[in-house]
Amino acid sequence: MNKPTRILFLIIAAALLIAGCNRTQNNPSTTTSAPPPAAQPAATPAQPAMPAQPAAPASTASTDSSAATIEQNQKLSAVDWAMKQDEIKNDPSGQWAINATASSSYGDAKGTAAWSPMQVTGQPNVEHYGDDGRAWAPKTEDGGIEWVDLTYAKPVNASEVRIRESCGSGAVVRLELFDDQGNPHKVWQGDDPTKDLNYFIIKFPPTSYKTNHLKITLATNAVPGWNEIDAVQLIGK
Numbered sequence: 001m002n003k004p005t006r007i008l009f010l011i012i013a014a015a016l017l018i019a020g021c022n023r024t025q026n027n028p029s030t031t032t033s034a035p036p037p038a039a040q041p042a043a044t045p046a047q048p049a050m051p052a053q054p055a056a057p058a059s060t061a062s063t064d065s066s067a068a069t070i071e072q073n074q075k076l077s078a079v080d081w082a083m084k085q086d087e088i089k090n091d092p093s094g095q096w097a098i099n100a101t102a103s104s105s106y107g108d109a110k111g112t113a114a115w116s117p118m119q120v121t122g123q124p125n126v127e128h129y130g131d132d133g134r135a136w137a138p139k140t141e142d143g144g145i146e147w148v149d150l151t152y153a154k155p156v157n158a159s160e161v162r163i164r165e166s167c168g169s170g171a172v173v174r175l176e177l178f179d180d181q182g183n184p185h186k187v188w189q190g191d192d193p194t195k196d197l198n199y200f201i202i203k204f205p206p207t208s209y210k211t212n213h214l215k216i217t218l219a220t221n222a223v224p225g226w227n228e229i230d231a232v233q234l235i236g237k
């Protein structure tokens with residue numbers, strides 16, 4: 001390569017290098033100016049798993065640059081929520097109910113019919129917050145006190161109960177465990193803070209007695225609309 005050619009080559013190489021840097025520098029402004037179309041497809045798969053309410057602000061606030069951060073945070077909390085759901089579902093120290101009776105059921109549902117008490121047995125299977133026949137619903141929406149009574153395969157010294165609420169969450173008012181003599185022990189009474197499709201987790205010191213039987217009481221008038229329970233996990237050794 002002679003000298004003029006080498007200089008020409010160096011100029012071209014420098015020009016390409018600058019062009020390359022400029023392209024890289026342009027990238028952030030490209031992504032900032034167009035976050036909504038770029039961010040939305042990524043967030044969409046997480047949304048079905050998320051409770052309806054937290055997802056709503058994304059559609060209204062996705063016009064400025066902070067919207068990207070909000071969407072990213074919502075996506076992360078959706079992932080976190082899904083991970084916790086999975087962790088509970090597969091907890092080796094937990095068991096799911098095998099039999100259920102209740103104060104009443106929607107449409108007097110019996111056996112394994114939709115909304116019958118038996119819909120509380122087994123692993124959770126309601127995927128979205130809202131009315132769903134794969135959960136138990138009492139006969140009336142806002143009638144007042146209702147209960148569901150559950151039994152489990154293995155008696156344990158219980159330390160925790162996880163109630164998966166799937167519609168009209170927040171209406172649980174009392175939890176009782178029954179010892180091996182059939183005597184009830186009230187382990188919790190109060191104001192259920194559960195919102196959306198979530199577990200209401202009640203922890204207590206391990207019981208001195210073995211139990212495989214519990215009763216959950218609801219005040220359905222406290223949370224307007226249908227109050228439904230998908231599944232209940234008993235934790236203990």
Ligand SMILES: [Ca+2]
Pocket residue numbers: 119120121123124125126134135136229230231
């Ligand atoms: Ca269910």
